[in-house]
Amino acid sequence: MKLNNTTGVDNLNRAQQQQESLLKKLATARRINSAADDAAGLQIANQLSSKVNANAQGERNVNDGVSLARVYEQGLQGINDNLGELNRLAVAAGNGIYGTEERQALQTEADSYLANIQQVIDNTAFSGKKLFDADASVAFGTGNGSVNLTTTDVQAVLQSQDAFNIDFSSAASAEQALTRITDAIDVIGGLQAQAGAEANRLAGTGNNLSSQQIAQAAARSRIEDLDFARAASDKTAADILSQSSTSVAMQARIQQQQALTLLG
Template identity: 30%
Template sequence: MSLVINNNTMANSAAQHLNDAYGALGSSTEKMSSGLRINSSADDAAGLAVRELMRSDISTLSQGVKNANDGISMIQTADGALSVVDEKLIRMKELAEQAATGTYTSDQRALIDQEYQAMASEITRIASATDFNGIHLLNGNLSSDTAMVIHFGTGNDSAEDKYNVKIGNCTASSLGIGNASAKNAGYTVSTQVQAQAALEALDQAITSKDKIRANLGALENRLDATISNLETQGTNLQSAESQISDVDVATEMTNYSKQQVITQAGVAMLSQANSLPQMALQLIS
């Protein structure tokens, strides 16, 4: 190679390699400081796209777990209210049994019926007042198959991502008891015959209420299993996303040290290359 002063080719070459090494050192520094292998689409465009999809699913699954837990809280609210309805129905049957025997007078049965009707009114009050986040649960508003949807999945498939919640009407009239209902067997216990008929009506009311509670219990168990599955999915997706996105610290530290040495060598060689034209001046002088 000729010794010239107009063009310092060796210095240009050293500067180019120094810029490349310095850029690689900067990239390695960014990865080490952020903990991420992919900090921009320039690092890995395909990997970035996959990572962002995974991140969106992970975030959605986390919210799905919260939704399912809210659903369980709602079910527990309804079931707790129905446990109180249980007590009232049991008391009403006790009163019907009392009025069904022949040792009480009509006036005494009228007094018994007053409490019987009070219990029926309380059942209706509980059904009308029980709500979760302003949503009434037991007054028949949720008796339709699609009245409430608990959504927990990342998509919108009716078989995979959501449950329809149905809760029957639990007012006294819907259960067929008390004087707010149709004049059927459970209407009153003011006479011995009516009290005897009310026993059967109360059995039917208790059975209807038990079916509602059984359905709620089954759905709560299902949501518990769903939460467990969602948490497992989220953990596995998080692990997969980490494999794509997170930096391998040991490997990157090795690369960082390598680029650091190359950069230092590039600086030294550039300095040497920049001194070459001085040798030409020595020949001229």
């Protein structure tokens, strides 16, 4: 004759399974470790993870754009500084008492500033990409579209203004040079203003992506992260249940053996 006590064994098995599940959650700090824990929640959490990662990469992209814009704008400022010095020399060359030697000295100084401008144009680059050699629109993907930064062929612009043709040999030629330099300063200033506005737009886009990333990460955390206080409390309850189920099962087995002995 055989006596069964399946209820106690079933309770013990359920308690042990609950313990294992809670231990896994406590170890990973996640409420959802597989689709079996919460299928719908896992799907939403995965979608949010994808968006968080995309926004993080988009933020890095636009931050690169901000850095490029700053390098571009600083290059323009270097050109503007040299044009300002040329403007000063052009005004000085308009002095009627200057003779050939004085004008030659002014011309030599002017040539050095023109060489500085050419050096800035040739050497201003970001991550190996020259910024002043062509008209271009550089795109930075945000994960939901892109933001563009406009760069300009500055050498072509200055050549169109005849800004490299500086002649201080006479007061009349110095006056003509002054007009060309003034026009070039206005053009470079306009490019600087455009670069500043686009840098601000890129920075604003980066801030928006960062805010979205924080909000989406918080939403994901609410779905998949573990409530440690509640999980610890549930683990304590599961431990007590497991211990009591073990005790009941052992007692039932002893009683079963006693009953079999009596019946035998």
